[in-house]
Amino acid sequence: MKKNMNKNYFEVLRPGINSTFQDNGRDNFYHIGIPFSGAMDNRNFLLANTISNNGINNPVLEFAYQGPKLKYIGENISINVTGDVNFKIIRKNKNLEFSCYENIVLENNDCLDIVSTNRSVYGYLSIGGTFEVDYYLNSCSTNTKAKIGANSGEKLEKGQIIHLKNIKKILPKNKIEYLNSKIENIRIIKGPHFDYFSKDAIASFFSNEFNVTKLSDRMGIRLKGPKISNIKNTNIKSEGLVKGVIQITADGDPIIMLSDHGTIGGYPKIGVVISADYDKLVQIPPGLKIKFKEINLKDAETIFKLYEMETQNLISNIQ
Amino acid sequence: MIKNISNLGDAALYCDFGTEVNKEINRNVINYFNNLRDSNFLGITNITPSYNKLVISFDLKLTSFAKLKKQVENLDLKKNNNSKNNLIKIPVCFTEEFALDIKRLQELLKINEAKIYETFFSKNYYCYMTGFIAGMPFLGDMDKSLFAKRLETPRVKVPKNSIGITEQFCNIYTFESPGGWNIIGKTPVDIFDNKKNTEPNLINPGDTISFYPISKLEYEKKYE
Numbered sequence: 259m260k261k262n263m264n265k266n267y268f269e270v271l272r273p274g275i276n277s278t279f280q281d282n283g284r285d286n287f288y289h290i291g292i293p294f295s296g297a298m299d300n301r302n303f304l305l306a307n308t309i310s311n312n313g314i315n316n317p318v319l320e321f322a323y324q325g326p327k328l329k330y331i332g333e334n335i336s337i338n339v340t341g342d343v344n345f346k347i348i349r350k351n352k353n354l355e356f357s358c359y360e361n362i363v364l365e366n367n368d369c370l371d372i373v374s375t376n377r378s379v380y381g382y383l384s385i386g387g388t389f390e391v392d393y394y395l396n397s398c399s400t401n402t403k404a405k406i407g408a409n410s411g412e413k414l415e416k417g418q419i420i421h422l423k424n425i426k427k428i429l430p431k432n433k434i435e436y437l438n439s440k441i442e443n444i445r446i447i448k449g450p451h452f453d454y455f456s457k458d459a460i461a462s463f464f465s466n467e468f469n470v471t472k473l474s475d476r477m478g479i480r481l482k483g484p485k486i487s488n489i490k491n492t493n494i495k496s497e498g499l500v501k502g503v504i505q506i507t508a509d510g511d512p513i514i515m516l517s518d519h520g521t522i523g524g525y526p527k528i529g530v531v532i533s534a535d536y537d538k539l540v541q542i543p544p545g546l547k548i549k550f551k552e553i554n555l556k557d558a559e560t561i562f563k564l565y566e567m568e569t570q571n572l573i574s575n576i577q
Numbered sequence: 578m579i580k581n582i583s584n585l586g587d588a589a590l591y592c593d594f595g596t597e598v599n600k601e602i603n604r605n606v607i608n609y610f611n612n613l614r615d616s617n618f619l620g621i622t623n624i625t626p627s628y629n630k631l632v633i634s635f636d637l638k639l640t641s642f643a644k645l646k647k648q649v650e651n652l653d654l655k656k657n658n659n660s661k662n663n664l665i666k667i668p669v670c671f672t673e674e675f676a677l678d679i680k681r682l683q684e685l686l687k688i689n690e691a692k693i694y695e696t697f698f699s700k701n702y703y704c705y706m707t708g709f710i711a712g713m714p715f716l717g718d719m720d721k722s723l724f725a726k727r728l729e730t731p732r733v734k735v736p737k738n739s740i741g742i743t744e745q746f747c748n749i750y751t752f753e754s755p756g757g758w759n760i761i762g763k764t765p766v767d768i769f770d771n772k773k774n775t776e777p778n779l780i781n782p783g784d785t786i787s788f789y790p791i792s793k794l795e796y797e798k799k800y801e
Contacts (some may be wrong), residue, residue, distance in 0.1 A: 288623035288708065289781075291711040291769075404752070404769070496627055530587075533637050
């Protein structure tokens with residue numbers, strides 16, 4: 259019934275593996291156990307909204323590995339996909355290929371098939387308009403653990419309807435030439451419990467590569483590699499966490515906290531990933547390896563300024 | 578008082594109030610938390626109090642570790658405003674089907690069930706912090722006679738609203754979640770209400786909690 263009330267909508271033919279609505283995230287609720295959430299790859303989120311000429315905090319559809327397959331009903335609409343994503347539009351039984359980072363026009367009865375992300379994890383779908391979603395505590399970001407945010411805190415489900423509003427006139431192409439950063443070392447700053455680990459363990463932590471395991475999601479990345487042995491205590495009194503914190507579990511394995519992380523934790527923190535490397539970190543898929551490199555706070559702050567300048571450059575270069 | 582402020586990565590302050598866990602230290606942490614909430618320092622995105630630490634995250638685009646550290650050190654600290662901290666009464670039903678670990682506790686503590694509950698209900702509990710999962714309160718201190726280790730193998734699913742105890746603490750599982758605390762009962766009250774758009778959690782750091790027993794019948798009535 260609702261179908262007829264709203265004339266522009268997507269019907270979810272396939273939900274994809276982990277498709278959720280996200281925006282900039284939800285701040286100031288860590289103290290009651292609600293993590294920041296928000297789009298995992300902040301730069302690709304920002305680029306998606308910018309290409310759509312949207313406000314920078316407009317909701318986007320985030321997907322992981324395999325994206326959704328959506329049937330579109332309505333007037334012509336501009337859309338764009340960001341990330342390293344393989345997708346197509348099926349129009350009258352023809353497969354049309356497009357690239358990421360440019361506006362393309364979706365027509366009535368088109369089917370948008372977001373096939374996969376390539377050697378990466380997350381991608382984003384933005385529209386010239388607004389996904390009609392619920393807000394909770396000033397954000398639409400879906401947190402599937404606390405069941406809050408858009409879509410009643412759930413991932414996309416097969417058969418559901420996504421209503422759209424404020425559809426804009428067809429947008430210029432707004433193409434950006436952008437290559438997602440290659441995965442190199444992940445730079446970290448020493449954590450407060452660095453001295454819980456022996457010299458040998460620290461040396462091993464920085465000289466070896468760690469495998470990203472399949473037990474990785476929006477909450478965290480679990481790594482497997484050489485065991486990092488603890489010489490003080492494998493537990494601490496639970497205390498606040500932030501995204502990017504690397505905890506070493508009692509088993510000696512590192513886990514990196516990501517955007518939906520538990521707000522407090524009781525494992526020693528060996529280090530914290532620098533803010534400028536976070537987007538790159540979240541895009542490392544299971545099966546690939548991570549190598550850590552230690553830098554100091556001052557360098558991390560400088561690198562962040564460069565990261566921000568690069569993002570602003572990309573935005574100002576929109577054609 | 579804060580003993581030391583260091584950086585937790587490049588976008589958070591790690592304020593250390595010591596290593597012990599006691600109410601006095603924690604009241605200090607929460608006093609800073611309340612004062613910082615009122616301070617409007619530019620760039621703060623989250624403040625997380627815990628037993629004896631306070632983590633302040635910030636937006637690196639708006640401020641920096643050095644700038645915010647100076648502001649926190651020079652914070653004009655007002656005495657704790659108690660009106661922010663409430664006394665909350667939580668009903669608990671301890672019928673057999675909800676008290677999953679009471680048998681284990683009787684053996685472990687060598688006290689009978691009646692005495693366990695009598696001791697448990699006779700005290701008020703202080704909320705040191707909330708978190709881990711949305712709204713989960715960490716309450717203390719338990720009477721020494723009820724100090725019990727966590728389960729050797731954590732449960733894969735602890736039912737929502739279960740009351741758990743371990744060592745000097747008790748908590749309430751605000752969602753169905755994995756967990757290793759000894760479950761002694763269940764409350765019909767939702768501690769975290771994800772339908773409420775303002776103050777969705779009933780218990781905040783610094784609040785005092787008293788538990789009182791209810792029958793299964795009362796439990797079911799409250800649930801309606």
